[in-house]
Amino acid sequence: MADLDFFVDVVVSGTVLGVGQTDSPDDVARTLGDAFVESRTRAAMRRDYGLVEFSWGRWPGSSRWQATGFTVQAHRLASITVTEALVHRYGPFGRHPRFTQLNAELDRLGFYLQEITDQTGADYRRYWLAESRISLLVATTAYQEMIDAGDVWSISAPHPPEHVAAGKLGRQRQAVKDGLVHLFQLDEQQRWQWLDRRQPALHERTNWWLYLLLLIDQHLGDQSHRRADWAELKLWLLRQGQARAVFTEAESAEKLAYFAGDMRRAGVESVVLPSADDIVRACLDALPAGLNEVAMLDDQRDLSGLDRTQMRHSRQAKNLVNAAQWHLDAVQDAGLAAQLREWIDIKPRLV
Template identity: 70%
Template structure:
């Protein structure tokens, strides 16, 4: 969606206001990889048999230049999601590999701290909904929620919110991004609230959930 006219100091005419689509970014990324897709699929199957050092060497040799790196990593994650449905007998191996890749993606600067926390939260929720009982692999609800909350760069008393006295016209682009980032992380963490053991952590998340309707 592109703004046809300027909107005060928030957005100029011709600026992109939002981007949405029927497919996740991982699927869109796949379209530009062409013949690389089979090689990536085969490479991921090879990674299952390797230790951490050999896996890191594999990534060092194969990840593309920075301009294409994000899409390449997104496609790695998409392939694992697809294989998880096709190879339930090796579910634990693929789950371990995806979690390892998410950690590596953050360590290498491909994924931000917030993106990594959000993806782990949704992935763990998907696995549990699918009946995958993998307590030795999947992070605990406490770890997931804590990672999501820690990735919010501002506290509840600082996060930009909409209320009866202020709408989007009163927020600059940086404030809008901060508010949306907080909302995305709360949405991801919320799936795990019922399983959180730390009462203080559960209370923190509940308070964030309470203000979520006021976030952008």
């Protein structure tokens, strides 16, 4: 099924024809064309291409749109005309994709969806793929003769691990919230001691840290008058997370790159953030393969020619380049900037 290839590509790559999670409105328009319906406010914009919707946001005082994600509205297939760029690439689209077929193909390629449904008796089952940060909704009941139980309702991205961690912690979430308020009031030595005392069991540790960072992000958005204090705490925790081996080198570099970029765009200047050079260097140092070794594709339908390690390394490289490129304009080292540009040039061919 040609259109099944489209859904496989979206799930594995976390993009639509290579664009989605980090691309500008112009980038998306160059790929999918200008046949969209747009809704816009000063701070948010959405473009609806029928089967796919893309969204962006921007900080107060900024003119630059930052991608906030996309959703493939698979349930619309019975009532829309699919964008020509997608038909040209994949051929005619048929009925709604069946989850069993999609999951079987992903399994064959070595990608295993994790169910993260957060409530019993829900109308949908939710699944997640960590490598691409996508979330799938699968209908559990038929809907108005438009979709059957077991059909894929939608695929959206990004769905970061912090949000998955929140669901996994369950009843522990309130304890983490209470602890964060206390941690915020401590000096550095007391924070070390607090972390030493509070570390959960090894199998719960990563989710505990991820949820802690998610709570800080919420405070950063809600309490502008204390934003610098919360930013300082998050920077400290990111460094502690790497020092304590909670996060890998790649995860730490990527998280720090996005955090520093967000803080600079928000105008938080009182926190001593790493330089653009240090951030980009950390991202490039964490790449799992070199330019001449990383797996690249001329067509996403060549995925079957790669093993899972090649796909995972290519995807990880794409994530790191996405994070690093936000800092390119501020890099002082010309050689480092040139190295990053080489990776940006090949990024569309990464998985």
